[in-house]
Amino acid sequence: MQRIVIVGGGAGGLELATQLGRHLGRHQKAQIELIDANPTHLWKPLLHEVATGALDGGIDELNYRAHGKVHGFNFQLGRMSGLDRERKHVLLAPITDENNDVIVPERRVDYDVLVIAIGSVTNDFGTPGAKEHCIFLDSRKQAERFHQTLLNEFLRANANTNEPQDLEIAIVGAGATGVELSAELYNTAEVLVSYGLKKLTPANLKVSLIEAGDRILPALPPRLSASAQHELEHLGVQVCTNTLITGVDAHGFQTKDGRTIPARLKVWAAGVKAPDFVGTLGLATNRSNQILINDHLQTEDESIFAFGDVACLLQADGKAVPPRAQVAHQQANHLLKVLKARHQGKPLPAFVFRDKGSLVSLSRYSTVGSLMGNLTSGSMMIEGRLARLVYVSLYRMHQIALHGYWHTLLLSLVGHINKVIRPRLKLH
Numbered sequence: 001m002q003r004i005v006i007v008g009g010g011a012g013g014l015e016l017a018t019q020l021g022r023h024l025g026r027h028q029k030a031q032i033e034l035i036d037a038n039p040t041h042l043w044k045p046l047l048h049e050v051a052t053g054a055l056d057g058g059i060d061e062l063n064y065r066a067h068g069k070v071h072g073f074n075f076q077l078g079r080m081s082g083l084d085r086e087r088k089h090v091l092l093a094p095i096t097d098e099n100n101d102v103i104v105p106e107r108r109v110d111y112d113v114l115v116i117a118i119g120s121v122t123n124d125f126g127t128p129g130a131k132e133h134c135i136f137l138d139s140r141k142q143a144e145r146f147h148q149t150l151l152n153e154f155l156r157a158n159a160n161t162n163e164p165q166d167l168e169i170a171i172v173g174a175g176a177t178g179v180e181l182s183a184e185l186y187n188t189a190e191v192l193v194s195y196g197l198k199k200l201t202p203a204n205l206k207v208s209l210i211e212a213g214d215r216i217l218p219a220l221p222p223r224l225s226a227s228a229q230h231e232l233e234h235l236g237v238q239v240c241t242n243t244l245i246t247g248v249d250a251h252g253f254q255t256k257d258g259r260t261i262p263a264r265l266k267v268w269a270a271g272v273k274a275p276d277f278v279g280t281l282g283l284a285t286n287r288s289n290q291i292l293i294n295d296h297l298q299t300e301d302e303s304i305f306a307f308g309d310v311a312c313l314l315q316a317d318g319k320a321v322p323p324r325a326q327v328a329h330q331q332a333n334h335l336l337k338v339l340k341a342r343h344q345g346k347p348l349p350a351f352v353f354r355d356k357g358s359l360v361s362l363s364r365y366s367t368v369g370s371l372m373g374n375l376t377s378g379s380m381m382i383e384g385r386l387a388r389l390v391y392v393s394l395y396r397m398h399q400i401a402l403h404g405y406w407h408t409l410l411l412s413l414v415g416h417i418n419k420v421i422r423p424r425l426k427l428h
Contacts, residue, residue, distance in 0.1 A: 005109055005111035005115070009035075009036035009064055015329065016336060018073070019333075021072030022071055029343070032073035034075050038077075048137060051144075051147050053147050057144065061140075062402070076109065078095065080093075080116075080277070081106075081277065083283075084108075089110045090114065092108070094106050111303075113303055114304045115335065120138075120273060120308075121273060122136045124270075129248035135267050158199045165204070168263045168264050169205070169208070170209075171210065172270045174239070176217070178270070182207050182209050186363070211240065215241055219358045221370055240261065252266070293312065294313075307332065326356055330353060334349070357369060359390055
């Protein structure tokens with residue numbers, strides 16, 4: 001029986017494993033294996049909400065092993081550390097506990113077809129001090145670290161008998177993550193004040209959003225970018241465009257023009273690249289360490305496929321497919337067709353990205369975005385409640401791909417109930 005191994009349980013990898021399990025695994029047409037370094041899945045676009053406490057990751061997470069049992073695939077916990085293309089096996093690093101004692105030794109997982117979907121990590125572009133002083137939001141663990149640090153700052157401020165001091169937070173990168181995090185921070189401050197932590201109010205929150213380009217949200221039309229910036233500045237965010245960071249220390253960020261942007265909490269959310277070890281796998285990569293693939297989502301090795309943020313696919317216009325959640329979703333659906341065609345000995349279909357637009361949530365204050373592709377002849381700009389409804393639907397579409405409509409309806413109902421019976425914010 002053919003063995004299809006998928007490394008990476010992000011949005012795309014998990015959707016692909018689920019669909020392959022339903023179509024092939026359940027019917028004993030292929031053995032489907034999913035490998036991930038974490039035991040649970042959380043949709044990556046929600047990490048900024050985990051960071052601010054607006055979302056409790058423990059409630060929204062999905063257990064890979066339990067999900068695989070229901071949908072026809074096997075799950076292995078492990079972190080990919082190497083690849084032997086000649087013998088066709090993936091090398092997994094040992095699993096250790098908090099004392100570095102080995103729980104599971106190094107393993108080799110055989111494959112007939114390998115799919116690499118391990119996503120991306122934030123690219124600090126080698127900026128001095130970034131790794132040592134900044135928090136990144138690539139994983140749930142990092143988001144929860146920021147959340148706990150943020151709560152500690154509010155507790156410290158409220159324990160101080162002197163006049164309340166400002167909390168300075170600086171975020172590098174004004175893409176979706178940086179903008180959404182900036183807005184959520186003010187919502188968090190308002191909610192914490194309502195729960196009795198009154199000494200650090202939104203007025204004492206000093207958030208700086210730093211962008212090297214000439215405007216925030218470059219993926220959106222200029223009018224929506226300007227609208228989002230106006231909303232952020234109304235909340236109190238200091239938006240710094242055309243600002244290149246040259247260094248980071250304990251006190252803040254140094255800019256190319258010689259300024260220092262002070263920050264007690266520092267977040268780096270600018271740029272993406274594939275994890276460093278990808279460059280050691282012997283597959284062709286670009287400058288961002290992404291694996292080069294053809295329009296069948298295939299590497300130069302015919303038995304190895306890659307998709308999502310870890311892969312680079314050039315479109316007809318010479319531009320690379322952008323690293324977005326909608327790309328991973330579309331590629332997962334397409335790769336299902338490719339692998340089924342390959343399994344049946346049929347020609348492999350070519351992937352064409354259809355841009356459905358971009359949406360950015362400014363917490364409960366606003367949502368902005370554009371709808372494109374098949375929805376309109378060009379693009380349609382939306383804001384406010386309609387945009388918020390569409391934004392929420394993106395997560396529901398991910399859940400539908402994993403669970404189906406009925407299960408997703410129940411999850412949505414549970415979410416509404418939790419809004420009534422649980423605190424508005426995770427307070428621990």
